Amino acid sequence: MIIVVGEDSKFSNQIKSLFKTSDLSIVNVNDISGLDEAIEKHSPNAIVMDPSIISDIAIRKAESLSISSPEISIIMAVEALDPTVLRAVMQAGIKDVIEFGSPNEQIIASISRSVDISKRFKDSFNLKTASSNEQVPVEGRVITFFSTKGGVGKSVISTNCAVALAKLTDKKVVIIDLDLQFGDIGIMYQMTPEHTIYDMIQVIDQLDKDMLQGFLAVHSSGVRALLAPVRPHESDSITSVHIKKILGLLRQFFDYIIIDTPPMFNDVTLTALDESDLIYLIATMDMPSIKNIKLAIQTLKQLGYPPEIVKFVLNRADSKVLLEADEVEKTLGIKADARIPSDRIIPRSVNKGVPVVIEQPKSSAAKSLVGLSEKIKNTKKRDGLQPSESNQVIRRIIRRLS
Numbered sequence: 001m002i003i004v005v006g007e008d009s010k011f012s013n014q015i016k017s018l019f020k021t022s023d024l025s026i027v028n029v030n031d032i033s034g035l036d037e038a039i040e041k042h043s044p045n046a047i048v049m050d051p052s053i054i055s056d057i058a059i060r061k062a063e064s065l066s067i068s069s070p071e072i073s074i075i076m077a078v079e080a081l082d083p084t085v086l087r088a089v090m091q092a093g094i095k096d097v098i099e100f101g102s103p104n105e106q107i108i109a110s111i112s113r114s115v116d117i118s119k120r121f122k123d124s125f126n127l128k129t130a131s132s133n134e135q136v137p138v139e140g141r142v143i144t145f146f147s148t149k150g151g152v153g154k155s156v157i158s159t160n161c162a163v164a165l166a167k168l169t170d171k172k173v174v175i176i177d178l179d180l181q182f183g184d185i186g187i188m189y190q191m192t193p194e195h196t197i198y199d200m201i202q203v204i205d206q207l208d209k210d211m212l213q214g215f216l217a218v219h220s221s222g223v224r225a226l227l228a229p230v231r232p233h234e235s236d237s238i239t240s241v242h243i244k245k246i247l248g249l250l251r252q253f254f255d256y257i258i259i260d261t262p263p264m265f266n267d268v269t270l271t272a273l274d275e276s277d278l279i280y281l282i283a284t285m286d287m288p289s290i291k292n293i294k295l296a297i298q299t300l301k302q303l304g305y306p307p308e309i310v311k312f313v314l315n316r317a318d319s320k321v322l323l324e325a326d327e328v329e330k331t332l333g334i335k336a337d338a339r340i341p342s343d344r345i346i347p348r349s350v351n352k353g354v355p356v357v358i359e360q361p362k363s364s365a366a367k368s369l370v371g372l373s374e375k376i377k378n379t380k381k382r383d384g385l386q387p388s389e390s391n392q393v394i395r396r397i398i399r400r401l402s
Helices: 010-019 031-044 054-067 083-091 104-128 154-169 197-201 208-213 232-237 240-253 267-274 287-302 325-332 345-352 365-377 389-401
Strands: 003-005 024-030 046-049 073-078 096-099 141-146 173-177 224-226 256-261 278-284 312-315 339-340
Touching: 003 010, 003 031, 003 325, 010 024, 010 104, 046 054, 046 104, 073 104, 073 208, 096 141, 141 154, 141 267, 141 339, 141 345, 154 256, 154 278, 154 365, 173 240, 173 389, 197 232, 208 240, 240 267, 240 278, 256 287, 278 287, 287 312, 287 325, 312 325
Parallel strands: 003 024, 003 046, 046 073, 073 096, 141 256, 141 278, 173 224, 173 256, 278 312, 312 339
Antiparallel strands: none
């Protein structure tokens, strides 16, 4: 059931036409004042507000409904994707924003996704009410791959290690794409993002195991993936509070949580690092990358991370670029946990969407990635971070700048 709110009959008729072959029924309400009665009567999965009623009153009503009726997905149609309006509606807990006049397939996808989230919420609530059996938490380990420079192969390494880890341990592995604006995990695994982390945070306060599984894409290897938002502006709604809560929940149901991060220190990245049992810094055989990793190591030390959890991976380690791997390790003051060789099969596997540990398991690149995964397998859970006053100042500066 979908309720369309607004006086624009043309928009309402368009929605009815787009969903005439589905099992969803459409009800029109002319203004906000009649919305409560319609909700009580029809118990909708989604409410679509057309551009004619976008106002402070409509946004406050949407915010109120997101608290009192979180099972209902609210969508707003706007004349134009104005940044001010976008920020206001996202803060109100609205599930999605569609631009008036968008292609039909985009409108259908947005509404269908919101309806699906609502159904999953209701199903999960019913399951939780029907059964009081609680599963014993797994207490999974969090392993974060990080670099302050893009293009070093961080996503390639993290996706391959997740798959290798699942095969080595036969345990539950999930990978999270925290490059929230331009994440590539979906491409690496050849996945079409039906649901993303943006969808998950819309119901963050009601998340449980059953709902959680519905937001995770499933790879053929058995690895689950929480994908980055489809649209870059959706990343603005995702905060460090969301990330901490998601990781806390994932720890209860997965043995290993692999995190792929953006190439920068920001609030979300810091939260991931704070929650990590192991941090892998990735560098390549070039001076800008080495310089950036050296600065990253110094910054992590200033931020209070124990040196024993900060590890190093040298990618394309056999590149003939007038540098030797031993020299890089000496310069950084840290021994590489793995040296990943250059191999043309890696870009081929990326373009094919099949991890090299599956595509070419006998290759030297695959073997080095499996070797790295063997080390990850023995990750120990660490005690919580206890920031000193000095590194709390550094954290506040980073968060203010991000």
